[in-house]
Amino acid sequence: KxxxxxxxxxxxxxxxxxxxxxxxxxxxxxxxxxxxxxxxxxxxxxxxxxxxxxxxxxxxxxxxxxxxxxxxxxxxxxxxxxxxxxxxxDASKDIPSTEGWPISKVAVLLIDSRKENCFLKHSSMTEGFFSLIEKDLDVSSCISEVMSEGKQKRKKIKVTRNFFEDAVDEDTLQQVAFSAVKEAAGINQNELIIIRSDVAYSLSKEKTMARFYIMQCK
Incomplete structure (x- = not known):
């Protein structure tokens, strides 16, 4: 305790x-x-x-x-x-200079079909706090999502920085987000609709951005 x-x-x-x-x-x-x-x-x-x-x-x-x-x-x-x-x-600037900052994670606000309730995580994994569904981006997670889409079937993957940068496109980010929702709430991709997306600076890792999605259950 x-x-x-x-x-x-x-x-x-x-x-x-x-x-x-x-x-x-x-x-x-x-x-x-x-x-x-x-x-x-x-x-x-x-x-x-x-x-x-x-x-x-x-x-x-x-x-x-x-x-x-x-x-x-x-x-x-x-x-x-x-x-x-x-x-x-830099609090002295009206807007942070985020040009060139890479996306380091995805975050999802999941709402029900009536747009009346939202899903927030609350467990020891979130250290006792209510949290959006989040998932950090790394080489392994991006490769797994690319593989799941069949883009690299029957091919050997050489893990390089260029591969990682090329892999993190919008399709891959969405797949990582859908995967995060599946892990957190058990809801499959075909049961979800993306109703909005945006990019915001991350408050968990220096000089990085977060891809934010609002998803609605069908």
Whole structure:
């Protein structure tokens, strides 16, 4: 129970950093951007129990941070990621400069046939929060969706960066989205209609975009 409670705090910390360092500063531009270390210290002041999960603040020396994966806790990594995302979005600009940013995931808002209810995930996988249906894009997921469409039948696939970039077209993104809905809700593609799609900047990975779909059950 305590472990689950701690895990549920992690996305909260991530969200708070984004809310302050991007959205709040965007509306109050006289405010100062808080970097990783200053935000970590502030988080502990506001919630002292977080100190037990802060490796950096517990160090007895001032050695340089040269291996974040080993030197930082999960909470600290989330704070660092959120600071990096906020910095790349740049609250001083009216609109983020997202040109050239790759799509890193798909997100789906699933609604019923009457457009009265929507499906939101809520489980240990979403760390206790309600969430849209989401699926990260990677080489393996894109290859599997391309294979399922029969585009690469009886051919050997050489996994390269160019293949990945070529594979992530709109058809493949839709197939990944349909697959995500199937996994989350058990609903097949032939039972769904895409009624809207768009692209938005991602709040989970720096300098990437998310392909967003609204799907309706037939």
């Amino acid at each position: 305590n472990s689950f409670a701690y895990l549920s705090v992690i996305p909260m910390v991530h969200a708070v950093v984004l809310l302050y360092n991007y959205y709040h500063i965007k509306q109050h531009r006289q405010l100062k951007f808080e970097g990783f270390e200053s935000f970590s210290k502030l988080a502990v002041v506001l919630k002292p129990t977080l100190l037990a999960h802060m490796k950096l603040l517990q160090r007895s020396n001032d050695s340089e941070l040269d291996d974040p994966d080993k030197q930082l806790s999960v909470t600290e990594k989330k704070i660092m990621d959120a600071c990096d995302i906020s910095n790349s979005l």
